[in-house]
Amino acid sequence: MHYYSLFINVLIICSILLFLVSQSFNQNVGPLVKMTNGQVWPKPVFQHNFDEYLTVEPENFHFNVTGYSCDDLYDAFKRYNHMLFLKAKQTFKHDTHTSTNFTFGKLEVLNVQMTNPCENYPSLNMDEKYEIKINNSRGHLLASSIWGILRGLETFSQLVHLKTDGSTVILNIMTILTHI
Numbered sequence: 449m450h451y452y453s454l455f456i457n458v459l460i461i462c463s464i465l466l467f468l469v470s471q472s473f474n475q476n477v478g479p480l481v482k483m484t485n486g487q488v489w490p491k492p493v494f495q496h497n498f499d500e501y502l503t504v505e506p507e508n509f510h511f512n513v514t515g516y517s518c519d520d521l522y523d524a525f526k527r528y529n530h531m532l533f534l535k536a537k538q539t540f541k542h543d544t545h546t547s548t549n550f551t552f553g554k555l556e557v558l559n560v561q562m563t564n565p566c567e568n569y570p571s572l573n574m575d576e577k578y579e580i581k582i583n584n585s586r587g588h589l590l591a592s593s594i595w596g597i598l599r600g601l602e603t604f605s606q607l608v609h610l611k612t613d614g615s616t617v618i619l620n621i622m623t624i625l626t627h628i
């Protein structure tokens with residue numbers, strides 16, 4: 449009799465434990481904070497969006513150097529080019545019909561203007577300011593140092609997001625400043 453009730457108790461405790469464990473696996477799946485579409489973090493000082501979108505297609509988009517350049521810059525282009533189109537490449541369709549319905553053109557180039565030569569190492573007084581302007585088929589990223597350019601490229605990559613049908617990536621026409 450004694451052993452029997454002990455057995456029942458152990459059985460109940462085991463069931464409760466199993467239930468708790470299975471519950472903890474069921475709930476809280478995925479990240480605590482949901483990822484946004486095309487929102488920028490850290491927040492720039494100024495951001496103005498227009499309610500118009502551009503498509504960005506892997507084979508029709510490139511970074512164009514209009515100021516100083518260096519290996520670090522070209523490495524960053526390679527890295528971000530890969531990141532931008534990682535998701536879109538798997539599902540990208542050459543369907544101009546659906547991609548022109550609510551977009552107003554294509555972004556074909558991001559002109560990257562670094563106004564000083566690259567610095568080899570970060571320093572306490574490095575300049576991380578940048579400015580991004582997206583207008584019609586051209587984008588413009590302006591910064592006075594490689595650190596600003598790298599921050600700007602990160603922001604640019606956050607602005608680009610997948611269209612709901614997963615066909616391609618899109619971008620608001622906008623202006624972003626990290627300083628006024």
Ligand SMILES: *[C@@H]1O[C@H](CO)[C@@H](O)[C@H](O)[C@H]1NC(C)=O
Nearest residue numbers: 512513514515556557559586
């Ligand atoms: C690329 O940059 C050069 C200057 O380096 C500029 O003359 C040219 O117009 C730019 N290309 C595009 C497509 O904006």
Ligand SMILES: *[C@@H]1O[C@H](CO)[C@@H](O)[C@H](O)[C@H]1NC(C)=O
Nearest residue numbers: 544545546547548549550613
């Ligand atoms: C886009 O427009 C075309 C014709 O105007 C239509 O056949 C197609 O269904 C539309 N696609 C979407 C996603 O609305």
Ligand SMILES: *[C@@H]1O[C@H](CO)[C@@H](O)[C@H](O)[C@H]1NC(C)=O
Nearest residue numbers: 498581582583584621622623
């Ligand atoms: C975008 O470019 C057009 C000319 O191509 C110009 O009229 C318009 O003011 C520009 N918009 C912004 C927000 O810079």
